[in-house]
Every structure is written in C-alpha cells, then in structure tokens.
Amino acid sequence: MKPTPAEQLELYTLMVRSRVFEETAGALVVSGEIPGSWLSGIGQEGTLGAIHQLRPDDYLTYTHRGAYGFIGRGSDPKLLLAELLGKRTGYSRGKGGRHIADLEHGILGKSGTIGGHAPLAVGVATAIQIRGGDQVVMSIFGEGTSNRGTTHSSMNAAAVWGLPVVWVCENNGYMGNVPAPMYTAVMDIADMAVGYDMPGEVVDGNDVLAVHEAAEEAIARARAGQGPSLLELKTYRMRPFGETSTDLRDPAEATAWRAKDPIRRFRSALIESGVLTDGATVAISEAATAEMETARSYARDSSFPAPSDAFEDLYA
Amino acid sequence: MRTLTTSQAMNEALREEMRRDPSVYVVGLGLYPSTGDSATNGLVEEFGESRIRSAPMSETVIAGSAVGAALAGLRPVAELHLADFAFNALDEILSKAGKWRYMHGANGAMKLPIVFLQGIGGYVAAGAEHSQSPLALYWHSPGLKIAVPTTPYDAKGLLKTAVRDDNPVVFFTHKLGDSGPVPEDEYLIPFGVAEIRRAGADATVVATSYMVTLTLQAAQNLEGQGVDVEVIDPRTLEPLDIETIVDSVHKTGRLVVVDEDTERCGVAAEIGAQVMERAFPALRAPVGRVANPNLPIPYSPPLEEAVLPSVAKIEAAIRATLT
Numbered sequence: 001m002k003p004t005p006a007e008q009l010e011l012y013t014l015m016v017r018s019r020v021f022e023e024t025a026g027a028l029v030v031s032g033e034i035p036g037s038w039l040s041g042i043g044q045e046g047t048l049g050a051i052h053q054l055r056p057d058d059y060l061t062y063t064h065r066g067a068y069g070f071i072g073r074g075s076d077p078k079l080l081l082a083e084l085l086g087k088r089t090g091y092s093r094g095k096g097g098r099h100i101a102d103l104e105h106g107i108l109g110k111s112g113t114i115g116g117h118a119p120l121a122v123g124v125a126t127a128i129q130i131r132g133g134d135q136v137v138m139s140i141f142g143e144g145t146s147n148r149g150t151t152h153s154s155m156n157a158a159a160v161w162g163l164p165v166v167w168v169c170e171n172n173g174y175m176g177n178v179p180a181p182m183y184t185a186v187m188d189i190a191d192m193a194v195g196y197d198m199p200g201e202v203v204d205g206n207d208v209l210a211v212h213e214a215a216e217e218a219i220a221r222a223r224a225g226q227g228p229s230l231l232e233l234k235t236y237r238m239r240p241f242g243e244t245s246t247d248l249r250d251p252a253e254a255t256a257w258r259a260k261d262p263i264r265r266f267r268s269a270l271i272e273s274g275v276l277t278d279g280a281t282v283a284i285s286e287a288a289t290a291e292m293e294t295a296r297s298y299a300r301d302s303s304f305p306a307p308s309d310a311f312e313d314l315y316a
Numbered sequence: 317m318r319t320l321t322t323s324q325a326m327n328e329a330l331r332e333e334m335r336r337d338p339s340v341y342v343v344g345l346g347l348y349p350s351t352g353d354s355a356t357n358g359l360v361e362e363f364g365e366s367r368i369r370s371a372p373m374s375e376t377v378i379a380g381s382a383v384g385a386a387l388a389g390l391r392p393v394a395e396l397h398l399a400d401f402a403f404n405a406l407d408e409i410l411s412k413a414g415k416w417r418y419m420h421g422a423n424g425a426m427k428l429p430i431v432f433l434q435g436i437g438g439y440v441a442a443g444a445e446h447s448q449s450p451l452a453l454y455w456h457s458p459g460l461k462i463a464v465p466t467t468p469y470d471a472k473g474l475l476k477t478a479v480r481d482d483n484p485v486v487f488f489t490h491k492l493g494d495s496g497p498v499p500e501d502e503y504l505i506p507f508g509v510a511e512i513r514r515a516g517a518d519a520t521v522v523a524t525s526y527m528v529t530l531t532l533q534a535a536q537n538l539e540g541q542g543v544d545v546e547v548i549d550p551r552t553l554e555p556l557d558i559e560t561i562v563d564s565v566h567k568t569g570r571l572v573v574v575d576e577d578t579e580r581c582g583v584a585a586e587i588g589a590q591v592m593e594r595a596f597p598a599l600r601a602p603v604g605r606v607a608n609p610n611l612p613i614p615y616s617p618p619l620e621e622a623v624l625p626s627v628a629k630i631e632a633a634i635r636a637t638l639t
C-alpha cells in the first residue's frame with residue numbers, strides 16, 4: 001500500500017534528519033572530536049523505507065553502517081552524538097562509541113563483528129515466538145556480511161523455526177574498496193533465499209517507496225507466522241568506507257550513483273505529486289540542521305566519564 | 317537419601333526452573349527424541365517443542381540465539397554439548413554474552429541471563445577435539461560467571477542458581493559424570509562459596525570437577541603415609557572464593573592446584589598468583605601445578621594418561637611441596 005501523504009512526509013523527514021546527523025558526525029570525525037570513526041550510510045537512506053514499516057514494539061538489529069536505524073526508530077540524536085564523542089551522557093555512557101543499544105526503541109545493541117547480529121536476530125524472534133505475539137525482527141546487513149557463516153546458519157535457523165525475521169541486505173557493491181565479484185559468488189544476494197526456502201526479492205534500494213512496499217509484504221508475512229523473507233536493496237555508499245578512509249572506487253561510478261541519490265529522487269517525486277513544496281523542503285532541512293546543531297552542542301557540553309566509571313557496568 | 321547421576325540432577329534443576337519461570341527455555345542439538353541419561357531427558361513431553369528447542373547444527377545459532385532471546389527478556393539455557401564444539405560460538409559467548417552489557421554501558425539496564433552448558437574432560441579416548449577443558453579461556457575473558465560442579469548435589473544447586481542469575485554463566489560438567497546423594501527438597505547453592513572436600517593440615521590442594529575425585533584418591537593414599545591433605549573445591553571460578561583458599565594456605569603453608577586444562581596461563585597459574593599476592597609469607601614451598609603440559613590430548617589411553625593429571629602425579633606434586 002502506498003504511504004499516505006503524511007507518511008511520505010514523515011519518511012522524507014527521517015531521511016533528511018539521518019543525512020544531516022551523518023554529515024554532523026562526519027565533520028566531528030574530521031575535526032577529531034569523535035575519537036573513533038563513523039561509517040557513513042549517506043546514500044543508503046532508502047533503507048528507511050523498510051525501517052519505517054516497523055511498529056514501535058518491533059525489533060531491529062544491524063551492524064556497522066549508517067544512522068538511519070537509530071533515526072528511523074526514534075533514538076535521540078543528542079545521546080547518539082554524545083556517545084560518539086565518548087561522553088558520559090551517551091547511550092553507552094562512553095563505553096561503546098558506534099556500539100549503541102536503545103532498548104526502548106527495540107535496538108538491542110550493535111555488533112562489532114559484522115554478521116555477529118544475525119544469530120541474535122534469530123534469538124529475538126525466538127523470544128517473540130515463545131511468548132506469542134506478532135512482533136517482527138528486522139536484521140540489516142551488507143552484501144559482504146552475507147559471506148559469513150553466521151548469516152547463513154541464522155537464515156537457515158529462522159526458516160526451520162518459522163521465525164518472524166525480515167532479512168534486509170544493503171548491497172552497495174563493495175566491501176571497503178573491494179568490489180563484490182571478488183568475494184561473493186552470486187551477484188544477487190536475494191538468490192541465497194532459495195537455499196533457505198524463503199522468498200527473496202531484489203529491490204531498487206534508492207527508491208524509498210519501492211523499499212517501503214517490498215518491506216510491507218515481508219513484514220506482513222512474518223507477522224502472520226509465515227516465516228522469514230530476504231530483501232536485497234541495491235544501493236551505493238556515497239562516502240568512503242569510513243570517514244577517514246581512502247576511497248579507491250571509480251569516480252565516474254560515484255557520479256552516476258549520485259544522480260540516483262535516494263533523498264533527491266524522493267524529493268523530486270514528492271514535489272511533482274504536490275506532497276512537498278519548495279518551502280516545506282527548506283523548512284525540513286533547516287529544522288534537521290538546527291536539531292543536529294543542538295545535539296552537537298549537547299554532546300560537546302557533556303562531560304567525559306570519570307576513570308572510575310571504567311569499573312562499572314560489567315555484571316548485572 | 318536417594319542417589320542421582322549428574323545428568324539426572326541437572327534434569328531436575330531444569331524441570332524445576334522451567335516450571336517456576338515461563339521465560340526459561342532450552343536450545344541445543346538433538347534435545348529429543350530423548351535417549352537415556354541427559355540433562356534434557358523427557359523435558360519436551362512436559363514443556364513442548366517451543367521451549368525445548370531442537371536446533372540446527374550450528375553452535376553459532378545455539379549460543380547467538382540465546383543471546384538475542386536474553387536481550388529480548390527470556391532466560392535461555394544453551395546446551396552446547398562439548399566445550400570443543402562451543403569454540404564455534406566464541407564470538408557469541410565471549411564477546412556478545414560477556415561484553416555487551418558493558419559495551420553498551422548497561423543501557424536500559426541490559427541483562428544477559430544465559431546458561432551455556434558445556435561438557436568437558438578427557439579420560440575417554442576421544443582425542444584432541446572431544447576432550448578439552450578450556451576453563452581458563454573463559455575465565456580469562458571479562459563478563460562471564462563460571463560454574464564447575466563436581467557432585468550431582470552441586471550440579472543441581474548451582475544450575476538452579478545459574479538459571480536465576482541475571483548474568484551469563486558458563487556451566488561445565490565432566491563427561492565422566494558422577495553419581496551421589498541429592499535431597500528431594502528444593503535447594504540452591506550460591507556462587508563464590510568453595511567446599512572443603514577434605515580437611516587437612518599439611519598441604520592445600522585446589523581442584524575442580526573430576527580433578528577433585530582424583531585428588532581425594534591421592535589424599536587417601538598419602539594419609540597412609542602420614543600426610544594430611546586439605547582438598548578445596550571452589551565450585552565456581554568466577555566468582556572465586558579466594559578467602560577459603562588463602563585461609564587454608566595460612567594453615568598448611570603449601571599449595572598445589574590441579575587442573576585438567578593446559579598448564580600455560582591456566583587456572584593453576586591464576587590461583588597460584590592470587591595466593592602469592594595475598595599470602596606469600598605463609599607459603600613454605602613453591603606453588604605446585606598439576607595440569608596438561610601444553611599438548612593436544614592424544615587418543616591412545618597410555619598417551620592420554622601421559623598428558624592428563626593422574627593420582628600419581630597429584631601425589632608427587634604434593635610431596636614436592638613437603639620436601
């Protein structure tokens with residue numbers, strides 16, 4: 001079902017907020033205020049089409065890339081940036097950096113090992129099944145991550161147990177600077193679904209409404225107790241692997257993909273259909289910029305943890 | 317009092333805890349159809365296939381799904397069968413279960429109440445990949461609790477405590493098993509409380525699991541020769557009841573630690589170091605270690621005997637502290 005105009009505006013706003021958050025984080029890496037790194041998802045915000053289909057009581061697991069998982073679920077940018085700056089007020093009280101859990105919004109933690117979250121998604125879905133209910137788990141991973149045994153054994157287990165998991169592969173064609181044919185035997189990750197007896201679908205990941213529609217079907221299946229599905233979103237990362245990494249990909253390819261920027265595409269469509277005006281576009285961008293500036297100030301003004309805090313939080 | 321095997325005692329613990337708390341479930345390979353003496357024997361008949369969850373052959377899924385279910389509020393018991401197989405799930409056990417609460421700053425008061433059941437031990441001619449006892453590997457890694465029961469009585473009481481603990485517990489039982497008295501009435505055994513298996517005045521020996529059985533035999537042999545050995549079974553390594561060990565060393569002045577695992581960076585090294593830090597003046601001889609001399613465990617019984625601790629090796633190590 002096509003989202004209502006109000007839902008489309010909400011989706012567009014989430015995409016813009018996610019991008020501005022990531023631009024803010026990227027600049028803080030370059031300025032050295034973020035002591036670690038940030039693995040940007042700029043260009044891949046079409047994934048929000050899938051995340052937006054989740055209910056507040058659903059769950060999301062993912063690994064390393066992008067902020068749209070957090071923004072899409074309703075996490076607080078102030079606490080996200082404070083964490084990236086290593087501050088005590090951050091989501092992980094300065095202990096996790098990019099590794100953030102937001103249990104209130106169904107984000108149960110971020111795996112430092114790529115693919116380490118796949119069996120966890122199986123477990124969350126197991127909990128849903130044992131308790132009874134129609135919640136679902138969405139588990140997002142990259143095409144490189146599809147190489148890991150964790151991904152395969154988890155897909156098998158979810159299918160065997162008939163679990164409400166929606167596997168979402170963001171295929172951005174690269175693992176760092178290495179192109180996919182060098183590490184993945186099939187070019188469509190969706191083909192892997194055949195091996196686990198579930199539906200697999202290739203979707204234009206930069207067309208947020210197409211993603212929205214495909215996810216709706218997969219989620220409905222999971223909610224109805226019909227088991228897992230695999231969606232593959234074809235997309236492209238518009239930033240280097242990490243904010244300070246060297247990008248060795250072909251610049252011509254990057255330019256071609258930039259023309260398919262999911263936010264720009266959605267904006268044109270929304271303006272064309274009359275859902276969005278030029279004035280509203282500017283207002284949404286300005287509000288996002290103001291929000292992230294406030295978040296940045298909050299993060300900067302927050303204090304670092306005390307060394308003694310390192311001795312807390314290990315055991316419950 | 318009735319006599320139970322370790323598996324029967326654990327079976328009772330699981331049954332009682334699953335009746336008490338609907339959030340407890342078991343996941344593992346081949347949990348049913350039941351075949352004889354196992355900790356999960358007959359549980360599917362009472363609790364159904366959803367809570368006695370027979371898993372695909374993936375330790376990653378068994379341990380990792382337990383972590384995910386715990387994050388979502390359940391209390392999983394992950395049956396990994398052998399510690400050797402659990403190596404396939406080290407990311408899930410060491411990093412996810414052990415470190416996620418800390419890494420996420422205990423966000424949302426994150427809890428990981430999981431029990432990882434693992435069988436350990438040699439002496440069964442099973443070769444290098446079916447005989448390991450990697451206690452030190454888990455003890456080395458932050459965030460886990462470690463239970464190593466020796467008797468069926470301890471196995472039941474410690475397992476019930478493990479299931480109720482809000483932290484991940486690696487629960488090791490020896491594949492040789494044991495049988496012994498277990499009361500009908502419910503009881504729990506707290507973590508971090510050592511059991512003095514035999515009181516003695518001349519030397520302290522610390523041992524866990526099947527090593528306790530061997531050490532008690534050695535102590536009995538030495539008794540006839542006028543040597544009075546105290547045998548301490550910590551029952552949990554994390555938390556460790558170091559006070560009971562230190563008190564004993566103050567009395568005897570001698571310490572031997574017996575460990576079926578490889579010696580290097582092992583349980584004996586750690587306990588020896590802790591005792592030296594706390595009670596060096598009380599020691600009248602170097603701390604003795606009886607452990608696997610850093611070799612894979614060979615198959616043929618005479619070779620296996622050459623590598624693993626034995627009654628004779630324990631006796632010799634105790635004697636060495638007395639001369």
Ligand SMILES: Cc1ncc(C[n+]2csc(CCOP(=O)(O)OP(=O)(O)O)c2C)c(N)n1
Nearest residue numbers: 065112113114142143144145172174175176
């Ligand atoms: C188990 C593990 N191996 C390697 C890494 C290092 N690493 C982090 S991201 C990444 C590439 C992942 O590629 P892909 O899944 O395609 O995601 P993308 O970065 O393209 O979004 C690698 C190798 C890791 N974090 N964990």
Ligand SMILES: [Mg+2]
Nearest residue numbers: 142143172174
């Ligand atoms: Mg990729």
